[in-house]
Amino acid sequence: xxxxxxxxxxxxxxxxxVLGVRRVRIELLQFVRDRESAFFTMILPVLLLVxxxxxxxxxxxxxxxxxxxxLAGMLASGIVYxxxxxxxxxxxxxxxxxxxxxxxGTPMPKAxxxxxxxxxxxxxxxxxxxxxxxxxxxxFDVRLPTDPFDWWTFTWVxxxxxxxCTLLGIAxxxxxxxxxxxxxxxSPVVLVLQFTSGVFFTYDELPPWMQQMAALFPLKWLCQGxxxxxxxxxxxxxxxxxxxxxxxxxxxxxxxxxxxxxxxLRFFRWQRRDET
Amino acid sequence: MAGDTAAVEVRGLLKRYGERTAVxxxxxxxxxxxxxxxxxPNGAGKTTTVEILEGYRARDAGEVTVLGxxxxxPTPAWRARxxxxxxxxxxxxxxxxxxxxxxxAGYYPQPRxxxxxxxTVGLTEKAGQRTRLLSGGQRRRLDVGLGxxxxxxxxxxxxxxxxxxxxxxxxxxxxxxxLAREGTTIVLTTHYLEEAERLADRxxxxxxxxxxxVATPAAxxxxxxxxxxVSWTDRDGVRRSVRTAEPxxxxxxxxxxxxxxxPDLSVTRPTLEDTYLAMVGEQ
Numbered sequence: 001x002x003x004x005x006x007x008x009x010x011x012x013x014x015x016x017x018v019l020g021v022r023r024v025r026i027e028l029l030q031f032v033r034d035r036e037s038a039f040f041t042m043i044l045p046v047l048l049l050v051x052x053x054x055x056x057x058x059x060x061x062x063x064x065x066x067x068x069x070x071l072a073g074m075l076a077s078g079i080v081y082x083x084x085x086x087x088x089x090x091x092x093x094x095x096x097x098x099x100x101x102x103x104x105g106t107p108m109p110k111a112x113x114x115x116x117x118x119x120x121x122x123x124x125x126x127x128x129x130x131x132x133x134x135x136x137x138x139x140f141d142v143r144l145p146t147d148p149f150d151w152w153t154f155t156w157v158x159x160x161x162x163x164x165c166t167l168l169g170i171a172x173x174x175x176x177x178x179x180x181x182x183x184x185x186x187s188p189v190v191l192v193l194q195f196t197s198g199v200f201f202t203y204d205e206l207p208p209w210m211q212q213m214a215a216l217f218p219l220k221w222l223c224q225g226x227x228x229x230x231x232x233x234x235x236x237x238x239x240x241x242x243x244x245x246x247x248x249x250x251x252x253x254x255x256x257x258x259x260x261x262x263x264x265l266r267f268f269r270w271q272r273r274d275e276t
Numbered sequence: 277m278a279g280d281t282a283a284v285e286v287r288g289l290l291k292r293y294g295e296r297t298a299v300x301x302x303x304x305x306x307x308x309x310x311x312x313x314x315x316x317p318n319g320a321g322k323t324t325t326v327e328i329l330e331g332y333r334a335r336d337a338g339e340v341t342v343l344g345x346x347x348x349x350p351t352p353a354w355r356a357r358x359x360x361x362x363x364x365x366x367x368x369x370x371x372x373x374x375x376x377x378x379x380x381a382g383y384y385p386q387p388r389x390x391x392x393x394x395x396t397v398g399l400t401e402k403a404g405q406r407t408r409l410l411s412g413g414q415r416r417r418l419d420v421g422l423g424x425x426x427x428x429x430x431x432x433x434x435x436x437x438x439x440x441x442x443x444x445x446x447x448x449x450x451x452x453x454x455l456a457r458e459g460t461t462i463v464l465t466t467h468y469l470e471e472a473e474r475l476a477d478r479x480x481x482x483x484x485x486x487x488x489x490v491a492t493p494a495a496x497x498x499x500x501x502x503x504x505x506v507s508w509t510d511r512d513g514v515r516r517s518v519r520t521a522e523p524x525x526x527x528x529x530x531x532x533x534x535x536x537x538x539p540d541l542s543v544t545r546p547t548l549e550d551t552y553l554a555m556v557g558e559q
Contacts, residue, residue, distance in 0.1 A: 098365025
C-alpha cells in the first residue's frame with residue numbers, strides 16, 4: 001500500500017494576490033449588476049462626449065476639431081472618474097453597508113480588498129477608453145494617433161494618473177462621512193477641476209489665476225498629456241509653456257502619487273467614525 | 277474553569293466614548309464549548325464589549341484574551357479561528373448566495389464545504405438568488421453561514437434573531453444548538469430572554485456597562501429559590517393567590533378543601549424575563 005503524502009496540517013489559504021484577483025471578479029459582478037453605479041461611471045462620460053461633441057462643432061485650431069480636443073480631456077477625466085470619483089464614493093458605501101467590517105473580521109489580507117478595487121478601476125477604464133475612442137471615431141471623425149510614441153505617452157500618462165488618482169480616492173474616502181453624502185462631496189471637486197483644467201474649454205483661453213490653480217492638481221497634467229497624444233504636435237505652441245512638458249507632467253503626477261499614498265495611509269478608515 | 281484554557285477571558289474591561297463610560301470594569305470568562313449569552317438593555321454595553329472581543333474596537337483598560345490572543349492585535353491566523361455574525365449588515369446585495377459563500381470560503385485555511393454550509397443554514401433553494409432579494413431571516417442565516425464557514429472554534433452572534441418570525445427563530449435555534457453540540461464555543465448577545473434560556477449554558481446580565489450577575493438561566497437572580505405563586509378561584513368565584521416557599525403543601529391543602537379539582541389552579545415561578553426585568557429595573 002503506497003502512502004501518498006497526506007495533508008493533515010492546516011492548508012495555507014490562497015495568497016494576497018490570488019484573493020485580490022478573485023475580489024476583482026466579485027467587484028466586477030457587483031458593479032455591472034448595480035445599474036445606477038454602472039451608468040454613473042461607465043455611460044456618463046460617453047454620453048457627455050456625444051452631447052458636447054454634437055453641440056460644439058467648431059475648431060479649436062486649424063485642422064483640430066473641438067471633438068478631437070474634447071476626447072483628450074474626457075479620456076483624462078475618465079482616469080479621474082474610474083479611480084478618484086469611483087473610490088471616494090464606493091468605499092464610504094462599503095463602509096456604510098458593512099462590507100469593510102465583514103472583510104475586516106475575516107483572515108483576508110487587507111491588501112486584497114484594494115487589489116480588487118484597483119482591478120475594477122482598470123477594467124472600467126479600459127472599457128471606457130475603447131468606448132470613447134469608438135464614439136469619437138464613428139460619430140465625430142476623430143483621428144487616433146498612429147505614432148507608437150503617442151501610444152507610449154498614452155500608456156504612461158494613464159498608468160501614472162490611475163495610480164495617483166486611486167490613492168487620492170482612497171484618501172478622500174476617509175474624509176467622507178457617509179456613502180449617501182459621498183457623491184455630493186466628490187462630484188463638485190471633479191467638476192470644478194474639469195472646468196479649470198481645460199476639459200470643457202480650451203485651457204489657453206481660461207483666466208491665468210484659474211490656470212495656475214488647476215496646475216496644482218493632477219487633472220490639468222493628465223489633460224495636457226492626453227492632448228499630446230490626440231492633437232497635432234503643432235498644437236503644443238498653444239500650451240502655456242509652449243511644449244507638452246512631459247518631464248514636468250511625470251514629476252507632478254509622481255509627486256501627487258507619493259503625497260496621496262501618505263494621505264491614504266493616514267485617512268483610510270475600515271469603520272464609520274461613530275464605531276471606533 | 278481553568279483560567280489558561282478559557283476561550284474568552286476578560287478582566288477589568290473599560291471603554292469610554294468621550295465623557296461616557298460604555299463598559300465599566302467588566303469581568304467575564306467563557307469556557308471552551310460553552311454557549312454564553314450576554315443580556316442587557318439597549319446601550320448597556322453588550323455590543324461594545326463583544327466588538328472589543330472581536331478585535332473591532334480598542335479598549336481603554338483591562339486584560340482581554342480571546343482564544344489565547346489579545347484581540348487588540350488581530351492576526352489573520354487568529355481571525356481564521358473565530359467567526360463573527362454582525363448586527364445589521366446589508367452588504368453583498370448584488371451577489372447570489374452561492375457566489376458569496378464560495379468566495380468567502382477562499383479566505384479560510386480549512387473552510388467547510390460551501391454547498392454544505394448553504395444547506396446547513398437552509399438556503400439551498402435560494403442559492404442562485406441575489407442576496408438583496410432574501411427575506412430578513414434568510415439574510416441572517418446567510419450571515420451565520422459566512423460566520424461558520426471557516427470552522428471557527430469561537431462564534432460571535434450579535435443579536436442574531438432580531439426581526440425573525442417565530443418559525444425562523446426556532447430553525448435558527450436548532451442550528452445554533454447543532455453547532456454547540458459539535459463543540460463550537462458561542463458568545464451570543466440578545467434581548468430575547470427565551471432565546472438565552474433556550475440556548476445558553478450561562479448568561480451574564482449587563483447594564484450601564486457593568487455585569488450584574490453571571491449564572492445559569494435557571495439560577496439567575498435566585499429564580500430556583502424564589503417563592504412560587506399559587507392561584508385558584510374560590511367557591512364565591514373570587515380569584516385568589518398566595519406566594520409561598522412550599523407550593524406543593526399549599527396545593528395539597530387546597531385539594532383537601534375542594535375535595536377534587538381545584539378551579540383554575542396555576543403554580544408559577546418568576547420567568548427569566550421577570551427576573552431580568554427586576555434586575556435591570558433596579559439600576
